[in-house]
Amino acid sequence: MGEASLVSDMERTSALVKKKAVLIFGIIITAAICLAAIMIVLIGGGKADVYMDVPRSLIVCLAAASVLLVVIAGAMLLKLCRQIINLWNAVFESISSVAAQKEINTLPKKKEPNPAILVESSDTSKLDKLISLISNINRSHSFEEVLKYIYSAxxxxxxxEYIGIALIKEDGKTLEAAYGISDGTIKGLPEGLLGRKVDIHKTSLGKVVETGNARIINDLEKYTYGKPIKEYNSIIMSAGICSSITLPLVIGTKPVGIIFFSSTRKNAYTEEHAAFLETVASSIAISFEKNIFVDDLLYSSVLALAKLAEARDEDTGEHMERMRVYAREIAILLHQDEEYSNEISPGFIKNIERFSPMHDIGKVGIRDGILLKPGKLTDEELEEMKHHTVYGAEVLRAADQHMARNGNSLFKPGIEIAESHHEKWDGTGYPYGKKGEEIPLSARIVAVADVFDALTSKRPYKEAYSFDEAFEMILNESGKHFDPGIIRVFGKNRERIHSIYKSFLTAGKFP
Structure with a gap:
């Protein structure tokens, strides 16, 4: 590909970006109008005579339409990313061809080794790996799959022996450990770090973000000597990590996170390693933007619908947050248990954290007279309330059908949780009477978190149980309501569950 051709393609892409940006903006505005319409209907729903005139199907249709509009906008953003990455692919392929040609044209004389060719061959191999990385990104693999490729390649x-990624939260100062991968020989990583947060400006990581430069530590013990050891450093050192390279992840000019490459050997890294990994970090940032940004866009749109249901029931919002934390903690505990360690990955834990708040999204289709009734529901009302599991799955499936990636469902965990979190291990739950492992693991985890929080919370029809009472009630339902394997792990970690409960109590997050 010639220079003029590349420039021409880049100009065309730039023009296309401008046109589609306007269209995407229009779609998002339309989605916002749909959401506003739902809100008006639901606020009006506070008056029984108004709400009764609004068919449930209209609410579900409006909800699905708003999600689909945002999905379309996300798909268009995804397509733009692909077009830009295709140009980069062409550039890298051109460079690779030049590098390969140089290797052919610089053969050493007979019986005379030429170290330059060995260096060039190594550089070409690195370049090939980078091209392959971009190809992986371009094929729309999940961010976790891209990270696995990087680890092996x-x-x-x-x-x-370990790669970790921490993301900067919306406030611009909180850094949260979000992803990690190792060969299985590093004890306590990544599960020991996932979800932990620090103020980036109160650590040396702030300098990495501010300067945009890589940081090399070749002796972590020496680096921390005489300093107060932060909790995350203690976890890393306990796992046997001795050296690391830390690089910023930047999209455009905006820092979005940090990536760590860590070794169990001292003096493992050089400036050459840092220079090479800066290129890898750039590709990871592309993957982050392409996969995580679009996923977050879709996730945020559906979570907005879940919060519409929350707006009609004041305690639902706090309940969503509490059970999200409980569900995530249970997933982490299972990941640390031998029986479940192969079933639960960091990505699974992330999905539990993301989608567990959507478990009751279907309540957007339940009448106020039932949803907000202070007393016990009649049999007929209870049957209608049970349908929130089906309504929630309907909304998420409608969105999912239009945004599958490589044949994989983006909203599968959310659908499983919304539909099956009221199923019971012994088959006596609803809506379909599934039993045992017929119930998705994600829903089995959320079921425990949901019921435990409901027991420890005050409701219009009951007082809150104490922590000890609720904990024993959960244990007594092992093999009946709940998966006995999950309850075994839950029961072994009473103190960790209690510390979460106590933090909510202290923060005044119970009704």
């Missing part, structure tokens, strides 16, 4: 060039 670049070990020939850089020594590491």
């Amino acid at each position: 670049f070990k020939a060039f850089v020594p590491y």
Whole structure:
């Protein structure tokens, strides 16, 4: 590909970006109008005579339409990313061809070794790996799959046993450990770090973000000597990590996170390693923007609908947050247990955290007279209330059908949770009477978190049980309501569950 052709393609892409940006903006505005319409209907729903005139199907249709509009906007953003990445692919392929040609044209004389060719061959191999990385990103693999590829592909060039990624939250100062991968020999990582948060400006990581430069630590013990050891450093050192390279993840000019390459050997890294990994970090940032941004866009749109249901029931919002934390903690505990360690990955834990608040999204289709009734429901009302599981799955499936990636469902965990969190291990639950492992693991986890929080919360029809009472009630339902394996792990970790309960109590997050 010639220089003029590349420039021409880039100009065309730029023009296309401008046109589609206007269209995407219009779609998002339309979605916002749909959401506003739902809100008006629901606020009006406070008056029984108004709400009764509004068919449930209209609410579900409006909800699905708003999600689909945002999905379309996300798909268009995804397509733009692909077009830009295709140009980058062409550039890298051109460079690779030049590098390969140089290797052919610089053969050493007979019986005379030429170290330059060995260096060039290594550089070409690195370039091939980078091109392959971009190809993986371009094929719309999940962010977790891209991270797995990076872990396996670049070990020939850089020594590491662990790669971790921390993301900067919306406030611009909180850094949260979000992803991690190791070869299984590093004890306590990534599960020991996932979800932990620090103020980036109160750590040395702030300098990495501010300067945009890589940081090399070749002796972590020496680096921390004489300083107060932060909790995350203690976890890393306990896992046997001795050296690390830390690089910022930047999209455009905005820092979005940090990536860590870590080794159990001292003095493992050089400036050459850092220079190479800066290129890898750039590709990871592309993958982050392409996969995580679009996923977050879709997730946020559906969560907005869940919050519409919350707006009609004041305690629902706090309940969503509490059970999200409980569900995530249970998933982490299961990941640390031998029986479940192969079933639960960091990505699974992330999905539990993301989608567990959507468990009651279907309540958007339940009448106020039933949803907000202070007393016990009649049999007929209870049957209608049970339908919130089906309504929630309907909304999420409608969105999912239009945004599958490589044949994989984006909203599968949310659908499983919304539809099956009231199923019971012994088959006596609803809506379909599933039993045992017929119930998705995600829903089995959320069921425990949901019921435990309901027991420890005050409701219009009951007082809150104490922590000890609720904990024993959960244990007594092992093999009946709940998966006995999950309850075994839950029961072993009473103190960790109690510390979460106590934090909510202290913060005044119970009704």
